[in-house]
Amino acid sequence: xxxxxxxxxxxxxxxxxxxxxxxxxxxxxxxxxxxxxxxxxxxxxxxxxxxxxxxxxxxxxxxxxxxxxxxxxxxxxxxxxxxxxxxxxxxxxxxxxxxxxxxxxxxxxxxxxxxxxxxxxxxxxxxxxxxxxxxxxxxxxxxxxxxxxxxxxxxxxxxxxxxxxxxxxxxxxxxxxxxxxxxxxxxxxxxxxxxxxxxxxxxxxxxxxxxxxxxxxxxxxxxxxxxxxxxx
Numbered sequence: 001x002x003x004x005x006x007x008x009x010x011x012x013x014x015x016x017x018x019x020x021x022x023x024x025x026x027x028x029x030x031x032x033x034x035x036x037x038x039x040x041x042x043x044x045x046x047x048x049x050x051x052x053x054x055x056x057x058x059x060x061x062x063x064x065x066x067x068x069x070x071x072x073x074x075x076x077x078x079x080x081x082x083x084x085x086x087x088x089x090x091x092x093x094x095x096x097x098x099x100x101x102x103x104x105x106x107x108x109x110x111x112x113x114x115x116x117x118x119x120x121x122x123x124x125x126x127x128x129x130x131x132x133x134x135x136x137x138x139x140x141x142x143x144x145x146x147x148x149x150x151x152x153x154x155x156x157x158x159x160x161x162x163x164x165x166x167x168x169x170x171x172x173x174x175x176x177x178x179x180x181x182x183x184x185x186x187x188x189x190x191x192x193x194x195x196x197x198x199x200x201x202x203x204x205x206x207x208x209x210x211x212x213x214x215x216x217x218x219x220x221x222x223x224x225x226x227x228x229x230x231x232x
Contacts (some may be wrong), residue, residue, distance in 0.1 A: 002187060004126035005136035008119045010187075011074045011090045012040055013138040015146060020048060020056050020110070022070040022096055028055035036107070038072075044134025046072060046092065046112040049103055057108045060098045070096040072112060076121065079146035080153045082182045082194050083202050088121025092133075122185060122192060122204070139187045140214055148219075152183040162230040163193055167205045188212040191226065 002010070019033045032055050035048035050057050060068055076087045094115040102109040117128035141148070152160055161181045178197055185192040190208040209222040 001123065002139065002189065003132070003136065004119050004123075005117075005128045005132035006139065007088075007121060007123060008090045008092070008117050008128050008133060009040065009136040010138040010142050011076055011088070011119070011121075012038060012046065012092070014074075014076070014142050016074050016076045018072055018074040020050075020070055020072050020096075020112075022056055022059040022068055025055055025059050032056075035072075035110075040134075041111075044114055044130060046094070046114065047099065047102070048072070048110045048112060049107055050110060052103075052106055052108045054108075056096075056110060057098065060096050060110055063096070068096045069093065069115075070112060078184055079149050080182055080184075082184055083196055083200075084194075087185060088119065090117065090119045090121075092117045141187055141216075141219065144216065145186050148186055149183050152186075156227075157181075159227045159230070160193065162227065163205070163207060164195070166207065166230050167195070188214065191223070 018035060018038060019030060020035060021033065035050055037049040039047045041047055056070075071091055071093045074090045074092075076089065078085045078087050092112065092114055095113045097111050097113070099109040099111045114130045114133055116130065117133050119126055119128060139145075160183055161178075164178055164181060178195055179200075180196045182194045182196075183191060184194040184204060188209075189212050190206055192204055192206050194202055194204050196202045207226055210225070213219045213222050
């Protein structure tokens, strides 16, 4: 199971939407507070790229030597159509400052020195200490997960549905009464699938790989073994 710190780092490095909310900033439209890019420095600080005239940059500029607190909120939405599509959220709070000279013309980089973080996702809810956040690594599949889930859903629907046979909760008859089976999340430890029955009720099942994968080659082998087990 990935740690809460790893899951939070994975969300930061993903393509999930995010919004930066500096304390006391009023009147800004939500789209003005969305960073163009986000990254994590070697010490665990977040570096966020904004247009130079954005409200977040102005707030950091006016704060000058005063400490300006802010929270980065990240929302993780499943890349395939599925009931209850939001998979999780993370909140990272800290102190916001400008970092001149690290952005292309017309842009400004802001640094968020992490004070604390919190993640609430498919694994559960947990606080994350700054030291743990700085030391964690994102999941190796983070950049490919959306495309991989979309590919599974579009081109391997029957194989995904065959996983019904591995889920004891469905009872005798396997997928009888199951309206949909959708790949929901994928990481180095395994695949999570959402089942919906004909009455509209949903539940998730987790299919663990024999060992964590480190790249796409190992993932292909792990998925092949999973589908072969479901076909037996």
